[in-house]
Amino acid sequence: MTKAPESLEALKERILACRLCVESPRGAALPHAPRPVFQVSETARVLIAGQAPGTRVHASGRPFTDPSGVRLRSWLNMTEEVFYDASRVAIVPMGFCFPGQNERGADLPPRPECAPRWRAQLLAALKNVRLLLAVGQYAIRWHVPAALRGRSLTETVGNWRDIARATTPMVVPLPHPSWRNNAWLKKNPWFEAEVLPFVRERIAEVLERR
Ligand code: SF4
Incomplete structure (x- = not known):
């Protein structure tokens, strides 16, 4: 008899119980108890592929409850209500x-x-995603095809039109919204002038077409 595919709920439970980085780490073990932080549902149309929780997110247990989240929501022109609505937006960092x-x-x-360990099977369960925002170098490396990646973050984000055109669901690479990228943002004003308006339009389009 063939096994029934695992439900998203069951997969979520297994991820929340994961202790891989404590019990079988690659190198040094995680220095604290695991607390996976992510947000998913089968109906989400926008997927934010982030990096990993920082101290504030680790404490809150909710993605992007920090200044990076404030900037990201302003980049995407998203209220907290929409951003934290799992039925519309999935948030899946590269490390939970x-x-x-x-x-x-x-x-x-x-x-x-x-x-x-988890990414391919979790993403496969998110069947309604139409727009994937790859936030920061780790998510970009995973989600942007190698042939479309440049030699630097600037080159890759600068390739956003070709990347968006060539990917399904559509992938758009973004720098990480951390304050550490303030100098990059200042040096690359085309990002806010060209990429963000496109992203905001796409978000409105995919969330409205429900
Ligand atoms: S980071 Fe990922 S693999 Fe490591 S313990 Fe947390 S959920 Fe498991």
Whole structure:
């Protein structure tokens, strides 16, 4: 007898119970108990592929409850009500748990165990996604085809038209909204002038066409 496919709810439960980075880590174990943070539903049409929780998100258990989230919502022209409505917007970081910080107090990269373990099956269950926003270099590396990636974040984000045209669901690469990218944003005004209006229009279109 063939096994029935796992429901999204069952998959969510398994992810929430995951202890991979504590029990079988690649390298150093996660320095705290896992607390996976993500938001999904089968009906979501916009998918925000982020990086990994920071300290505030680790404490709140809700994605983007930090200054990066404030900037991201303003980039996308999204109210908190829409942003946190799982029936419309999925938020799936490259690493679900806060990875800890280095000796200089900077957040570590997303745990390398997480995406290979969970990402493909979770994304496969999100069948209604029409627009995928790849936020930051880790999500870009996973979601933007290698042939369309440039040698730098600037080149790749600059390729946004070709990337959007060539992908289904449509992928648009964005820099991470962290304050660490303030200098990049200042140096690349075309991002706010050209990419964001396109993204806002696409969001309105895919969320309205329900
Ligand atoms: S980061 Fe991902 S793989 Fe690691 S414990 Fe959390 S959910 Fe599991």
